[in-house]
Amino acid sequence: MNRQEKAQFISDLKGLSGKYPIAVLTRQSGLTVSSISEFRRKVRGVGAQFIVVNNRLAKISFDGMASNGFIDEFRGPCALLFGDDPVGSAKVAVDFADENDGFKVVCAYFDGDVLDVVAVKNLASLPSLDVLRSQLLSLLLASATEFVSVLQAPSRKLVCVLDAYRKKLAKEN
Template sequence: MDRAEKQDAIETLKGVFASSGAVVVTHYMGLTVAEMTDLRGRLRQQGAKLQVVKNTLAKKALDGSVGEAGDALFAGPVALAFAPDAVSAAKVATAYAKDNDKFTVIGGLMGQQVLDKKAVTSLASLPSLDELRGKIIGLIQAPATKVAGVLQAPAAQLARVMAAYAAKDAA
């Protein structure tokens, strides 16, 4: 890798760190190509990506902005899982780490904040953006259906009374 390629890789990583809601730092030692492909597919379904990085380039891209704690995450074979929202990459990475012993979550970065493994697991337990949108839509629609039910109830009762009188007259 020559100097220009390294500079391009650093700029790409700076963009990843800036545009991602959270970056999950993982170790992938011992994973097969098929397992990595499976993990990438799972991440892609959630709108996230996985990128294997060189530690020195990642540290240069961070430029000391997260301090020594952030730089300590980048040791050994590191892959970054990232997405525009803060939750999806963490969810998939922690779920995959539970299923596969060779894949481990080391920590993460959220803006200028360094997250440990426990914080990434907590982040993964939060609902995703799509789930939150669904809940909000459900909350918005619930009062409308209740109002429609309340407005419809007197008419239904009136119809039942009329049907009862008609049945009584017919008998």
């Protein structure tokens, strides 16, 4: 890489770290091309990007942004997974690491904080953003349904009383 390419790489990494809320740092060794291709396909499925990085240039691009040990973890063959959905991105990385011995999740940079491996795994165990949205929507709809049911209860009772009175009158005649 010449100077211009290095400067462009640093600029691109800074842009990605500003665009996406999470950057998951991974290490990989001994993986086949087909397994990495499979991982990249899964990453694209959650709307994320996976980039193999030059450690020295990655340290320069994250300098000043991640002081809590994130920069120190750039050793060996590293790659970064940038994603819009923190839970989905962490889940893809953790699941792939569980399936492949040569792939390890090291840590993550999430909204200005550095998460260790345990925190990344905890993040991955949360429901996805779509599931959380659907759960919230079902709660809101259930509350609205119950509210309408409570509003209709007095009129329902009145109808039942009137119907019972009608039946009583019908028996008398």
